[in-house]
Amino acid sequence: MSGFAAPALAADTNIEVGVHKTATFLGMTFNVDTIISTVIAGAIVLGLGIYMANRATSGVPSKLQLGFETVTDAVQRQVDSTIGPTAQFVVPLSVTLFFFILIANWIELVPTNENLPSPTADTNLTYAMAFLVVIWAHAAGIRKKGWRQYRQHYTQPYAVLLPLNVLEEIAKPFTLALRLFGNIFAGGIMIALIGLFPAWLAWVPNGLWKGFDAFIGVIQAFIFALLTILYFSFALEEGH
Numbered sequence: 001m002s003g004f005a006a007p008a009l010a011a012d013t014n015i016e017v018g019v020h021k022t023a024t025f026l027g028m029t030f031n032v033d034t035i036i037s038t039v040i041a042g043a044i045v046l047g048l049g050i051y052m053a054n055r056a057t058s059g060v061p062s063k064l065q066l067g068f069e070t071v072t073d074a075v076q077r078q079v080d081s082t083i084g085p086t087a088q089f090v091v092p093l094s095v096t097l098f099f100f101i102l103i104a105n106w107i108e109l110v111p112t113n114e115n116l117p118s119p120t121a122d123t124n125l126t127y128a129m130a131f132l133v134v135i136w137a138h139a140a141g142i143r144k145k146g147w148r149q150y151r152q153h154y155t156q157p158y159a160v161l162l163p164l165n166v167l168e169e170i171a172k173p174f175t176l177a178l179r180l181f182g183n184i185f186a187g188g189i190m191i192a193l194i195g196l197f198p199a200w201l202a203w204v205p206n207g208l209w210k211g212f213d214a215f216i217g218v219i220q221a222f223i224f225a226l227l228t229i230l231y232f233s234f235a236l237e238e239g240h
Helices: 032-055 063-082 090-109 123-145 147-155 159-194 199-236
Strands: 022-025 028-031
Touching: 028 032, 032 063, 032 090, 032 123, 063 090, 063 199, 090 123, 090 159, 090 199, 123 147, 123 159, 123 199, 147 159, 159 199
Parallel strands: none
Antiparallel strands: 022 028
């Protein structure tokens, strides 16, 4: 994505959309800003999880605990209804992905953030998460059913559909990754364009768009977590 350079953002940030600070190691190029913001997002999720676990109570829950329990209960119900009790490991995976993606989407919305873009606006991260989910789902399906039985679902409902079913499986990680990347990347472009407004006027559209962008961040985190559950459901469901 280094070939696209957008204008600098509003006065409170120096992020350029699609332009990354890079470093080369062993002949490989790394997007340093993406790595740093990914680590920060992961550290925030881990820190909040540890903090909440140490303060969790069966009495009146804190807002943090209430939010976490609400998301977990929703994911648990979705997993139970689509997969059943045989794949409970999907619950912590989906919950973790939801909160990590949510924090990652929101990083560049922080007013004091002057150097770090949302790591989900970099396909390197979204592809990594998408391939992790899809490959894990296939591995779980093969482990549960065995390779011979698992491969049979590619010929359902008719054997002639085998090429289309295989093509659909190949496309899954790409569509999952690009859906998240496209929405967050577009949000960064909009913030950059708003930065072209005069300083005395920019705060109005900037505030409105950041509010909308934060909402989009929640929706995209939800969609990624939901599709994770559905992909595991497709892989683990019994044939009919």
